[in-house]
Amino acid sequence: MRLAQVRLVTTDVVRLSEFYRRLTLREPLGSEDYVELHLGDAGIAISSQRAADLYGANAATAARNGSAIIDLEVDDVDAERARLAPLLVDVVLEPVTQPWGNRAMMFRDPDGNLINLFSRGERQ
Secondary structure (H helix, E strand, O other): OOOOEEEEEEOOHHHHHHHHHHHHOOOOEEOOOEEEEEEOOEEEEEEEHHHHHHHOOOOOOOOOOOOOEEEEEOOOHHHHHHHHOOOOOEEEEEEEEOOOOOEEEEEEOOOOOEEEEEEOOOOO
């Protein structure tokens, strides 16, 4: 088994895919109802609520995530914080070095999904 992608359901695919395009520096491929951003071996998919209802048994509701965190590994958290400053509206945690050595920051996307950017540090 391998993780293929994380799929986010939204009421505004264009807006959310633009956010993730600017975040990941990857082009979203698809339509106004569904896009994918390829990030190595896995990716992020963004689906409209309409498509999720039509093809997904009405099982998902846009902008309702309260428990999942999207972890994205980067080379330099502080450099990414500076690059993303104009994009971020809801920063939850400014860059900090965690007790286990990782450098991390957390913020929310326009739909409120939590994103953790981190770089691996020295293991303790």
